[in-house]
Amino acid sequence: MLAYLALQPDGTGRARTAALLFPDAEDPLGALRWNLSELRRTLGAESVGGDPLRLVLPAGWHCDVLTALHPAGDADPRAFDGQLLEGLAFADCPVFESWLEDQRHRIENCVLALLYEASLAALSAGRADDAVDLATRALRLDPFNADCHAALIKALLSLGEYRRAREQADKCRDLYRRELGLGLPAEVRRALVDADPVAEPGLPASAATVRSYLDAAGASLSAGSVDRGLEQLRLAVGLAQRTDDHHLLAESLVTLSGAMIHQAGGRGAEVADLLHRALSAEGPDGVSRTAATAFRELGYLSVQRGVPDRAAGWLDRAMRAAEGLPDEQARILAIQGMLASDTAHYGDAVAAFTESGRLAREVGNRRQQAFSDALLGRVHLLRGDLEQAAACLDRARNWVAGEHWTAFEPFVAGVRGETYLAAGRLDAAADLIDRSWVMAELAGDHCYMALAAGAEARLFLAHGDLAAAEHWINRGLEPTPWYLWYSARLLDVAAEVAIATGSPRASEFVERLAALASxxxxxxxxxxxxxHRAALGDEAAAQTVPWLAKEIDNPALTAFLDRRHGVSL
Structure with a gap:
């Protein structure tokens, strides 16, 4: 009960808690009252009470799991070891067992992210020994994490341990080949190579030369010359490192990382390392556009990697650093909206996107307006508010066209196509979904390819063409999106199609979705x-569905469950 209450920051109803923890008791509420009294006897009379129930730890007490999810700045992630309620199982309480499994996955993922981030922060602060230890611990939790392999290799190279770095890369290559049938991940390969170009020896390292390269890079990127722009930004970083201007170095590092993320598709350790180096140069506290941007980008990476607790922490710091900067606040709010949407806090998502769009209009940032409107449209689509979704997405399409923002068009077209699909307008849906796929494939954008392939599968499922739907599932599973929400959505429709066809792969898709989502x-x-588990005959899952779904305010989800299981929420 303590674990459950600790992980309900907004509180939880007494009846709901009693039903979860004491489903077979003759008097569930009486059992809850007795256990609450025992908890208060241990923690203090004011520790828990009311309805909804909220846990308030007395002064001098701390809860390790809460510290792991919301660490202070000086928290050492090496202290977070083991598993939530380790060694305990609750086979006679399947709903709680399901909740516990999800929380164990979530917390382990958060600790992994803390170790990885701490390794990069230690490396940027010149503590390479610490970075090696932290990255090694992270790999024990996830031996297949390419970013953690890359962080370890960077730390070993920083120590001058070239042979150990090469051996680590060889271990990673062997593991990927043996277990996954894949080659060495690109992140690991890049970590072995110092890719920073060297400026001409006679070029003075001054603020003027650095800013000249930053300006030139901006022009190159605007003209679509991404490789040239990145080279110029790397030269700017190299020159800035030779000056005594820490702010200029931080600005150069953040500009390079932003270009890598948003124009070159970079998401791995190389980008995160640049951001941590920028914060180390700038100083992580205080109000500053550069710090706010670095925090925002780290939050954005965490959203896409599916680490919501870390994302929330980075974005909170970004908003504090962006005080008085409405253009930056608009960007941060949009990422907070993504986070809220991905975790099914849809009301918070609508509020964040709406405010982001308002600020973007005030400062005249049309691309930000398009982004916020498109993501707001996605929320309305997921909730079944098709008219509002269509209005938001049509505005976004107009902004995208006006800005010639072709890189973002596959997303807007794909989601607008799905809105037509949900309204039963299959021909209109097909036109936009097909366009989304072609443009995503031409750009080589794995995230939008997964999005479009899933939309194609839904389209053919609506037509009753299960073979074509399976074809698109297979095509969508080929790329590996950085943004894990797209993977989850594709696996969701893959499970639907596999169940409809009686495919033996149904269980595989369902278990992959369950692990990723939790x-x-x-x-x-x-x-x-x-x-999906319940549809495949899992009785414990059938009991879990209505209890979990009751927490989510989504009429479309409620209608889906009612159609499928006759579940009334």
Missing amino acids: RSGMREFVVRAQS
Whole structure:
């Protein structure tokens, strides 16, 4: 009960808690009252009470799991070891067992992210020994994590341990080949190579030369010359490192990382390392556009990697650093909206996107308006508010066209196509979904390819063409999106199609979805995974579905569960 209450920051109803923890008791509420009295006897009379119930730890007490999810700045992630309620199982309470499994995945993923981030922060602060230890611990939790392998190799190279770095890369290559049938990940390969170009020896390292390279890079990127722009930004970083201007170095590092993320598709350790180096140069506290941008980008990476607790922490710091900067606040709010949407806090998502769009209009940032409107449209689509979704997405399409923002068009077209699909307008849906796929494939954008392939599968499922739907599932599973929400959505429709066809792969898709959703805090996909399990005959999952779904305010999810299971929420 302590674990459950500690992980309900907004409180939880007494009846709901009693039903979860004491489902077979003759008097569930009486059992709850007795256990609450025992908890208060240990922690103090004011520690828990009311309805909804909220846990308030007395002064001098701390809870390790809460510290792991919301660490202070000086928290050492090496202290977070073991598993939530380690060694305990609750086979006679399947709903609680399901909740506990999800929380174990979520917390382990958060600790992994803390170790990885701490390794990069230690490296940027010149503590390479610490960085090696932290990255090694992270790899014990996830031996297949390419970013953690890359962080370890960077730390070993920083120590001058070239042979050990090469051996680590060889271990990674052997593991990927043996277990996954894949080659050495690109992140690991890049970590072995110092790719920073060297400026001409006679070029003075001054603020003027650095800013000249930053300006030139901006022009190159605007003209679509991404490789040239990145080279110029790397030269700017190299020159800035030779000056005594820490702010200029931080600005150069953040500009390079932003270009790598948003124009070159970079998401791995190389980008995160640049951001941590920028914060080390700038100083992580205080109000500054550069710090706010670095925090925002780290939050954005965490959203896409499916680590919501870390993302929330970075974005809170970004908003504090962006005081008085409405253009930056608009960007941060949009990422907070993504986080809220991915974790099925849809009301918070609508509020964040709406405010982001308002600020973007005030400062005249049309691309930000397009982004916020498009993501707001996605929320309305997921909730079944098709008219509002269409209005938001049509505005976004107009902004995208006006800005010639072709890189973002596959997302807007794909989601607008799905809105037509949900309204039963299959021909209109097909036109936009096909366009989304072609443009995503031409750009080589794995995230939008997964999005478009899933939309194609839904389209053919609506036509009753299960073979074509399976074809698109297979095509969508080929790329590896950085943004894990797209993977989860594709696995969701893959499970639907496989169940409809009686495919033996149904269980595989369902279990992959369940693991990804629980690890990443994607609450609606957790419910949908349990629904798929129930459709495959899992009685414990059938009991879990209505309890989990009751926490999510989504009429479309409620209607889906009612159609499928006759579940009334």
